[in-house]
Amino acid sequence: MEIERVRPSPNEDTKAYWDGLKEGRLLFQKCGDCGKVRHYPRQVCDECFSMDVEWIESSGKGKVHSWTVSQHAFHPSFKGDLPMTFVTVDMDEGVRVAAQLRGKDVTPAIGMPVRVAFEQMDNDLTVPVFYPA
Amino acid sequence: MPNTLFEKCAISGIGETAYVRGSGKSETALQMEASLKAIADAGLSPKDIDGVIPYATGSAVAEDFITNFGIADLSLSATTPLGGASCLAAVQLAVGAIVAGIANHVLIPIGRNGYSGARIGSRVQQLPQFRTVGEFEMPLGQMAPAQLYAHMARRHMETFGTKSEHFGKIAVTVREHATMNDNSLMKEPLTLEQHQSARMISDPLRLFDCCLESDGGAAIVVSSSERARDLKSQPIYIMGIAEGHPDSPSAITQRPDITTLGTAKAAPRAFGMAGVDHKDIDVAEIYDCFTYIVLCQLEDLGFCKKGEGGDFVASTSLGLDGPMPINTHGGLLSQAHIIGMNHIVELVRQLRGQGGKTQVRDAKVGLVTGYGDMGDGGVAIMRA
Numbered sequence: 383m384e385i386e387r388v389r390p391s392p393n394e395d396t397k398a399y400w401d402g403l404k405e406g407r408l409l410f411q412k413c414g415d416c417g418k419v420r421h422y423p424r425q426v427c428d429e430c431f432s433m434d435v436e437w438i439e440s441s442g443k444g445k446v447h448s449w450t451v452s453q454h455a456f457h458p459s460f461k462g463d464l465p466m467t468f469v470t471v472d473m474d475e476g477v478r479v480a481a482q483l484r485g486k487d488v489t490p491a492i493g494m495p496v497r498v499a500f501e502q503m504d505n506d507l508t509v510p511v512f513y514p515a
Numbered sequence: 516m517p518n519t520l521f522e523k524c525a526i527s528g529i530g531e532t533a534y535v536r537g538s539g540k541s542e543t544a545l546q547m548e549a550s551l552k553a554i555a556d557a558g559l560s561p562k563d564i565d566g567v568i569p570y571a572t573g574s575a576v577a578e579d580f581i582t583n584f585g586i587a588d589l590s591l592s593a594t595t596p597l598g599g600a601s602c603l604a605a606v607q608l609a610v611g612a613i614v615a616g617i618a619n620h621v622l623i624p625i626g627r628n629g630y631s632g633a634r635i636g637s638r639v640q641q642l643p644q645f646r647t648v649g650e651f652e653m654p655l656g657q658m659a660p661a662q663l664y665a666h667m668a669r670r671h672m673e674t675f676g677t678k679s680e681h682f683g684k685i686a687v688t689v690r691e692h693a694t695m696n697d698n699s700l701m702k703e704p705l706t707l708e709q710h711q712s713a714r715m716i717s718d719p720l721r722l723f724d725c726c727l728e729s730d731g732g733a734a735i736v737v738s739s740s741e742r743a744r745d746l747k748s749q750p751i752y753i754m755g756i757a758e759g760h761p762d763s764p765s766a767i768t769q770r771p772d773i774t775t776l777g778t779a780k781a782a783p784r785a786f787g788m789a790g791v792d793h794k795d796i797d798v799a800e801i802y803d804c805f806t807y808i809v810l811c812q813l814e815d816l817g818f819c820k821k822g823e824g825g826d827f828v829a830s831t832s833l834g835l836d837g838p839m840p841i842n843t844h845g846g847l848l849s850q851a852h853i854i855g856m857n858h859i860v861e862l863v864r865q866l867r868g869q870g871g872k873t874q875v876r877d878a879k880v881g882l883v884t885g886y887g888d889m890g891d892g893g894v895a896i897m898r899a
Contacts, residue, residue, distance in 0.1 A: 388658065390650045422651050422769065448673075448773065450665030451718040452656070460656040468657050470666055470768050478768045480652050492673045509655055 385459045396423045398437050403508040406500045408440040421477035442498035444473035449490035481510045521788050524610040525743040525750035528557025528736035529860045534698055534851030536630040538730035542574035545626030545732030553734040558747025566591030566618030568605040570625050591618040599802050600885035602856045603893025604758045609737040625856040626732025644889045647765040661725055663767050665717040668807035671774045675822035679719055682806035683710035686723045688833040693845025695872040701849035724806040726847035733856035751863045754896045755789030757781040761890035778892025779815035789896035793818055797878040798865050800858035802886040803846040843873040855885040866899040
């Protein structure tokens with residue numbers, strides 16, 4: 383029996399982000415008024431309180447902010463993927479992104495330069511991953 | 516102005532069920548059992564309760580208490596959805612409501628089958644506050660608190676030189692206290708070697724860095740100090756109470772500084788209200804979903820500076836005879852995970868002198884914290 387994958391339920395605020403991933407683009411929100419970049423997608427700019435928003439494509443480059451190697455899956459659909467290395471990455475655009483780290487024999491470290499890539503899980507879901515830059 | 520709630524209210528009653536793995540009871544029954552005990556401890560009738568703050572994502576709602584207790588005129592019902600900081604956030608709300616004259620005796624119940632029911636790792640996702648993590652991180656495989664907190668612990672270790680052995684000392688000490696508590700799940704002692712060789716859950720968090728999943732219920736009654744003095748049990752006065760939230764809390768990836776918790780904002784308010792200093796704290800029940808979170812709170816509470824938690828833990832006894840006894844009941848790590856209500860109940864016991872084998876000598880002033888998955892912190896300082 384196939385195990386049901388954990389899926390996002392995008393709404394009006396977040397659909398553009400997930401659609402971008404399907405096209406191989408990591409998109410961030412940028413305030414339409416003051417230009418502050420923010421992530422995850424949300425409704426209001428916390429700098430100027432504008433609700434105007436545009437989407438920009440990330441350079442895909444950043445540095446590892448923190449990391450963990452999980453030896454426990456917590457959901458059956460990830461059991462085959464263990465161990466999983468997760469990184470939080472400070473992107474050049476000034477926001478932070480979470481994703482799995484790929485690459486053979488890679489030991490993560492804070493400050494390590496990484497670049498984003500995209501993995502299509504199925505027709506409905508593409509997720510970001512990072513590789514050492 | 517900031518001291519308006521100082522000693523205006525007290526914990527007038529406490530109650531706990533047996534803490535087990537496999538209760539065979541409904542979650543609502545666990546809450547009713549603990550609540551009846553707390554109300555009886557206060558010397559009240561269930562009908563005297565006129566305020567109730569149920570756990571936000573728990574099975575029981577205010578209507579269950581009205582119905583079960585035959586309450587004629589409930590004048591306060593609310594929830595405080597702060598995960599493990601919910602209980603102390605509820606105490607703050609109860610104190611405010613009592614001082615404002617909205618209610619006289621506020622019941623704060625908690626109870627769940629965290630072991631035999633839905634596992635805690637999956638149940639956090641039911642919190643509306645977990646929506647962001649649910650949408651953006653769970654599909655990546657990063658979903659359990661152990662995974663999210665591992666980033667925080669790792670960042671702390673690499674930034675400040677904190678070591679796994681520091682986490683281990685917390686686990687070993689808290690376990691020692693649990694072995695002396697009749698109502699605890701973990702009765703076997705734990706050594707630092709066992710901590711260090713236990714399997715990794717999510718690096719750097721090993722098995723014994725993580726708390727238990729347990730079944731049980733606990734409850735308290737908050738009353739005005741004036742009324743509490745005329746009740747059956749010794750009132751424990753609430754000197755300072757506060758909640759605090761980190762900046763941009765909805766996911767750890769969004770928090771500017773993941774090594775600081777909302778506790779850092781709550782602590783100065785609670786200490787300021789209480790008018791006491793850190794050296795005045797005789798006993799501290801510190802929310803311990805993970806060992807690292809204890810270390811981080813010791814910093815955020817101001818017992819040491821940010822980044823010095825490792826050295827503080829290494830050089831300070833956290834045991835019963837030391838200057839800083841913590842989690843005298845065994846905590847979430849080794850007594851049971853009752854969402855921190857067991858910490859509040861234990862502090863009241865300690866300050867009443869009912870601490871049994873783990874009673875801290877001359878415990879007059881104590882501190883209790885709560886901590887929620889969104890980085891929320893709750894801090895209360897109480898006295899006998």
